[in-house]
Amino acid sequence: MAKTTIVQTSFAAGELDPSLAMRHDVQQYQAGARRMTNCRLLVGGGARRREGTRWLAELVADGRAIPWAVDEATKYVIVLSTGRMDAFREDGTPAGTLTGCPWSVAQARAATWFQSANTLFLAHPDFPVQRIARTGPSSWAREAIAFAMPAGVGGRLHQPYFKVAPDSITLQPSARAGGITLTASGGWWQSGHVGSRVRYAGREIVINSISSSAVANATVVDELPPSQDVTVDDAAGWRVGQVVEGDETGARGEVVAMPSGTVLRIVVEERVSGFKVGEYVTGPESRAKVAAVATVDPAPSRNWDEQLYGPVHGYPAAVALHRGRLILAGGRAVPNIVCASRTDALYDFDIGDAVDTDAVIDLIGDAAAQRIVQVVSTEQLLVLTDRGAYYNAESPSRPFTPTNFGLLPFGSPWPASNARAETFDNGVILVTGSTIVKLSPTGDTTAQWTGAPTSLLASHTIKAPLDAAFTTGWYGGVETYGFFVNSDGTMTCMQLLESQQVRSFVPWTITGSVRSAAALGDELFLVTHRSVDGVDKHLLEKVDPSLSLDAATTYADLDDAAARYGTLPGAHVVAGRYALGGLPQTDPAADGPYDVGLDFPWVIETLPPVVQGRAGPVVHDTMRICRVWVELQDSFRLSVSGQTLTAYAVTDDLSEAPLQRNGPQEFRLLGRSRRPTITIQAPEPLPVTVLGLSMEVSV
The missing domain is CATH 2.60.120 (Jelly Rolls)
Structure with missing residues (x-):
């Protein structure tokens, strides 16, 4: 043969x-x-048979791990569980706790975040964007972000506003100042509106109480614009909804009603002294001379909006920091909106006159995009939705400004998952269902981004990942890896080197299940769920190249191991180059120190x-x-x-x-x-x- x-x-x-x-x-x-x-x-x-993990801490409950690097010398892993945050140093030393937090563990898993220096922002549609601050080596503070109220703006709050109500619903104030009632033409008000703000023709009003679904009691923050009945000498070409302007006064407003053919009821929005007799008023289709002007009670107008984020309409789904701007995106009421703060004023979302430093509030101009899931700050802003990825075409010659902002779709309509997308191997790794996609800049001036699936040849190893982490090295080595925590409790290790045409995926398993992963530079941390000596435990573990067992602890004397591991089946003892077997060890065949932990299969x-x-x-x-x-x-x-x-x-x-x-x-x-x-x-x-x-x- x-x-x-x-x-x-x-x-x-x-x-x-x-x-x-x-x-x-x-x-x-x-x-x-x-x-x-x-x-x-x-x-x-x-x-190589993968390294083992070191038992760092026992957690109070299941949680999501997030890396926190202040600088190269100061690093933490924080774990978000239901109602709390626990911080740990790299060696597992407890470093403070926050309680009374507004999230559940499920919300923490779905939340988006970004961290810089001593601050972390956390966003989820069910609670206000949280700002967590490191105030000391083991002390932390948490608060909901507060939008800016700059001095000299008359108490106005520079937050994102949007007309969430149907366009047909009008709003009529009972007066221009002081305590007023607000009447909506359709049932709109609910108890959650109390304390929130609306704007009538751009002027802010605080809602104090709700009388009915149609009537709210409120206080005017800055005086509302007047309504005027303007009589013109020519009735031709005027329609409700037109924006008109006086050629002498510069008064500008919307025609909200026409009591007669030559009388225009106008809510004056600019130059609120209003129109005057003798000037000409110009509209889109006509021009006529003003014959008479009369101030009337505030008129019902469709030109009103309300605060976008709050108890009624929920909160942002995504948060990021990009080009010195705080990015808030998505949410329940307007899931395809992107809000970018003023430059270097993170909590100021005043769109002003759309000068370069003003805030940006815009919708994705694509009917296909239904819901923003994540935003990623790279050389350009990437917006990941349930219907595909978008980028903002920015460059040194075309900076991120209100006039330059516009999101362009690219690649296939991959729906983004909640597993965190991050930069890796000169691109961005996106989890979409059970597929891993790499988004890459093209260097082209037209189609500036593209994307391609990377896991198709190993699709069986990717099982609807819930979390993802990416290392920048491997414990001093040259390798870099991406890790995906699968919904079945396994984990997948990805090696991606496009320049070397390397794409590989291999499954990692443990005794128990992996719940979350976080990478701090070249180190990997895991939140796991294991049964230890018959007791279910949630652990914080760290991959350790010196170990060949999982959830391992190093002891000088094996008698101490019984308190943690008992006679757990699967527990093993390793002393240097000796594998000594399981517990108990009444007369170890080698001297310590002893690594005690759980074996795992290698095949x-x-x-x-x-x-x-x-x-x-x-x-x-x-x-x-x-x-x-x-x-x-x-x-x-x-x-x-x-x-x-x-x-x-x-x-x-x-x-x-x-x-x-x-x-x-x-x-x-x-x-x-x-x-x-x-x-x-x-x-x-x-x-x-x-x-x-x-x-x-x-x-």
């Missing part, structure tokens, strides 16, 4: 979807695997080899993998398809701990199969790194 050698020099393609079992024609088949559970892929193409299963025959690839013929050489680096024992490498070589000193293996290790196998594979596992919870392998295959 003919024999041939198949060499696999890399695992850089990661675990491939089972549906690709016959796609040996694609490049990724040669560098992929059928299974790669709990592997960490190296930049050179090797696969590499290759794809079936493809042998090139004279007539083409030999795929479904029976074949035998006779021998395997596995190239190891700094590794302990491993097994290949049931054949276990001995802990000691013939020349080793048995009184010393087993040495790490390097170089090729040979295994001889039996049995024939139509689709044979090799399964590599670690019989002990110790480090193993496989750089590649070769197979001698008999057909």
